[in-house]
Amino acid sequence: MRQTLVCRAVLSRLHSLGLDSKLLAIGVGGGLLSGLLGVGGGIVMVPLLVLWAGYAQRDAHALSLGAIIPISMAGIATYGVAGEVRYGTAIGLAAGAIVGARIGAGWLARIDERLLKVVFGTFLIGVAVLLGARG
Amino acid sequence: MSGPTLYVVLVAFGVVVGVASGLLGVGGGTLIVPFLTLAVGFSQHSAEATSLLVILPTAIAGSLALRRRGVGDLGLALRFGVVGAVGSVLGALLALALPADTLRLVFAVFVGVVGLRLARDGIRGERSPASGHRRAR
Numbered sequence: 001m002r003q004t005l006v007c008r009a010v011l012s013r014l015h016s017l018g019l020d021s022k023l024l025a026i027g028v029g030g031g032l033l034s035g036l037l038g039v040g041g042g043i044v045m046v047p048l049l050v051l052w053a054g055y056a057q058r059d060a061h062a063l064s065l066g067a068i069i070p071i072s073m074a075g076i077a078t079y080g081v082a083g084e085v086r087y088g089t090a091i092g093l094a095a096g097a098i099v100g101a102r103i104g105a106g107w108l109a110r111i112d113e114r115l116l117k118v119v120f121g122t123f124l125i126g127v128a129v130l131l132g133a134r135g
Numbered sequence: 136m137s138g139p140t141l142y143v144v145l146v147a148f149g150v151v152v153g154v155a156s157g158l159l160g161v162g163g164g165t166l167i168v169p170f171l172t173l174a175v176g177f178s179q180h181s182a183e184a185t186s187l188l189v190i191l192p193t194a195i196a197g198s199l200a201l202r203r204r205g206v207g208d209l210g211l212a213l214r215f216g217v218v219g220a221v222g223s224v225l226g227a228l229l230a231l232a233l234p235a236d237t238l239r240l241v242f243a244v245f246v247g248v249v250g251l252r253l254a255r256d257g258i259r260g261e262r263s264p265a266s267g268h269r270r271a272r
Contacts, residue, residue, distance in 0.1 A: 018211045019218060027218030034219075035226020037239050041219055042161030047249040054269045059208075061160030062201050066212025067219050068162045068194040074220035075187045078227055084184035086177065092145030093152065093167065093189045100153020101197035107158045109204040113266075117257030120159050124250025127165050131243035 022053040057113045157197035162190040
């Protein structure tokens with residue numbers, strides 16, 4: 001009884017932060033799959049945000065990108081990156097990726113939503129092939 | 136590859152990953168990890184650790200650029216991501232106990248089907264809600 005009350009209080013607090021039940025489920029589910037399979041959360045979260053929670057395609061991609069910030073922080077904290085990271089490589093990749101991310105975000109702000117669906121759908125098919133080859 | 140050549144390739148590949156990340160809202164680990172293991176010859180563990188360290192600044196740069204353009208809601212996204220972070224820690228713990236390879240194949244099929252459906256919706260021009268709105272539930 002007391003636990004139910006605590007659960008309800010926590011849920012209503014989360015809801016008041018804008019996190020409704022579907023967002024909570026997608027957050028936990030997306031995080032679980034990414035931790036379990038070592039794939040990025042975005043591949044899981046974006047389709048669920050669009051097809052299940054009813055977000056506009058563009059908003060779903062923006063929500064996913066922001067969510068990756070705390071998720072990757074948790075990954076860095078739990079994975080024990082120290083000792084395994086090749087810093088030179090990380091710096092080289094990140095230097096390019098930071099520039100690229102600003103270009104990509106500019107495209108996301110303008111792109112036609114239908115074209116975005118086709119591009120992302122094609123990306124997912126490619127990922128499926130890669131994952132299948134690895135599995 | 137070694138020395139300066141490797142660096143040019145790394146930065147160039149980084150740009151490609153960044154564009155995909157900013158445009159598609161993904162971290163980019165799906166691209167970085169196979170690149171580091173297959174093309175550069177890293178171990179899986181090293182590749183995943185290095186990839187995590189690239190994803191964080193990339194997601195921050197992309198999210199800030201989106202916020203400047205008024206796309207999405209970064210505050211909500213960060214709160215949503217904290218929930219996801221809890222899930223990912225649980226997932227990492229579960230991974231030790233479950234047959235990850237089988238799961239990966241099942242997941243590959245799921246991702247492929249979703250990709251086909253989204254591409255089809257986009258080509259057919261099926262109505263989707265305008266930005267800033269959610270479909271009525």
